[in-house]
Amino acid sequence: MKLIAKFLRSTVVGPLVALLLVAAVVSLATPRFFQAQNLSNISLQVATVAVVSIGATLVILTGGIDLSPGSTVALVTCTLAILVKNYGLPLPVGIALVLLLGIVCGFINGFFSTYGKIPSFIVTLATMSIYRGLAFLITNGTPIFSISPQLDPLFYGKLLGIPLPFYYVIGLYIVGTVFLRNTIPGRGIYAVGGNESAARLTGIRVNRTRLMAFVLAGLSAAIGGVLLAAWLDSGSPNYGANLGLQSIAAAVIGGASLMGGVGNMIATLVGALIVAVVQNGLNLLAVPASWQDITLGSVIVLAVGVDMWRSSIGYAFSRLFRRTRAK
């Protein structure tokens, strides 16, 4: 009983249960869900969101919010296209440079949100427009196709029969999890989000930590941008329009608190998967687009609800089997 209660209290359970429920419902509705090809499609579709959600999780954990990753992604795809196609730079160099661009975008977000003392919501709301505007500027508003033949295998290649993006996502999430759980800066992120003034008094450099979270978010958006460019072999100022909100939704469904200090990487991945599985299911069932938004919104609320209520569910469960003893 004690083990079950402890499991129920762990933070991944809520979203995991929701994911299993959703997957069960969809696979009952259509046998095509559990086919290898379909699962492969899901992992391709979720890759970009999943990678960008890593950055979203880090920022949300510090108590901030980042609305701009979608625009960073657009800017990254356009810049990569221009550098490689128009200026003929080798692909690895282009990728390295746009990753640097992502870091700079994150740094700007972080600088004004910390030392600049402007709330991150406002800063990233502004950069959401500014970065996408820059993307429009450098491309004159038109997408650039066929960036490079070397780009395609980065996304569509397979290792042991499994698409490469699957490995990218798993690998990055492992790095992210280890960073948060087992490194000093990672612990600092949880501390700053949990109680900023207490964290400051224990000697943690609060501004530096929050700035770092934004820089890493910029980097993860850039990696997402490279993935997107490889998926579509093109760069466009219109790409990634929903990524900001989707990444925040993934983190929140995964149990991250917008107040900061609560949440973890694996749970965010589960959150991103829930959204992807629901969308996939609706597509397989040829549900009209109008229903897709309604279903998606309901799923988000339900998933967060299960997460919020699980501690009361766990407590009720333990009371049924155990008399509560006096302290």
Add this chain to the structure above:
Amino acid sequence: MEMIVNRSGDRRPIPPQKPSWEIKEISKAFPGVQALDCVSMEIFPGEVHGLIGENGSGKSTLAKCLAGVHQPESGEVFFQNKPIVFHNPMEAKIAGVATIYQEFSLVATLTVAENIFLGRYPRTSSGMIDWEAVHEGTCQVLDQLSLNIDSGAVVKGLSVAEQQLVEIAKAISIESNLLIMDEPTAALGVVESRHLMELIRRLTKSGKAIIYISHRLDEVLEIADRVTILKDGKWVATLPITELKMKDVVRMMIGVDIEEHYPKEMNAQPAVCLEVKNLSTDNDVRNVSFTVNVGEVFGLAGMLGSGRTEIARAIYGLDKITAGSIHLYGRPVKFQSPSDAVTAGVGMVPENRTADGCLFNFEAPQNITLSRLKELLRGPFLSLAFERKVGEDYVRRMNIPAGALEKSVRFLSGGNQQKVIIARWLFSQARLLIMDEPTQGIDIGAKLEVYKVINELTANGISVILISSDFPELLAMSDRVAVVRDGRILQITKGQRMTEYQLIGIASGMGSNAEAES
């Protein structure tokens, strides 16, 4: 007719009357803890009923049940012999129960006036809020408390003491027959506490009953007519004040006999730990100079707002230094932030442990290791297993409930939370520890443990700067005491050479010529 006389000499008749409020066998449980177990109590009109017990004994929970915040699982409450149930705090207020909460129930971003009338703003005939009436009512009640603040001042900008007085004002301004006060003097200095005692006497004359919950046993024994003692959620005793002695009370609370004097060990060494010279900051510290020796407890005494905490902030790197110097173990230091101070071996136990001390998203081990995470590194990574072991070590050493290892420290009592914060600085091997009101709002058992820890620290050559509004505690536990007023140090004396009376005299500006009281 029987008369009862409480310590302050008031004579109050106990007429053979019925109690106005009756609590019968109330029980309340929270996940993992039975906070109240079949507790019964009677309250008579015009009585001051003290409610005491250790942290975790159920005092605040009982108060919150009466205030409508919690709904008990079993038991009944009677008002004037009629059963009554409160589903929410508003119902309790309507029935005439006003509450002053230990943690305050103020909205920081609203003004004093807006807070006092929160939820019951008087309306004009057109249905809009009558701000004139609000302002008038606020000034009236602030006058009653002799509180000199602007009714339009935003609560966030007030000192903790002023906020506590606003919280009290809020409760007094409600029409009530039962006033529950939970630690009303926790943040108040001696002068304000005196005012409050007088106010309580005035209020009871009109038949208002008061439940007075406090860790300051001397206050309770002074003002209460009868006292109820709770332990571990159970009722222990209800006795009239005349039948109570401090020693018995404490024994009933913690089940153990204690000595009445403070357990101070003299561990000060001649070597100098901290040297502060002509220090001034942009936060009202004016030309302060003092030294702290290795193994010494250096007390900072003063009234509220005297600048004690500001001196601590200056040393800890929180405020900008405009003049003067600080030397730590002979080396000049310039801390730009607490991070620098912590690296140099300084630590701080802050005044407000929930706002600035504990991280509620962490359990005890993570709260303890936070200042010295490097110690947990095995290769490039933190060892969570080692962290767990560190947590177990300190939990055992400092008598913290084992549940703290797995649950957020939010669920610990105030005293245990404080021990976790102190454990943090033990683990970080701080050489100088600033403790700002370390025993505020915690029970005697935990206080004794804090004193024990202070002795342990000084025995190991660690110095302590102790800020406390509990003057007997400060004088007893400090090797030397500096009296602070208006950001300046007036004098520095050996702790044992000064009486509380003299200290108050100097700190409040009545001069050191005040006669000593034995």
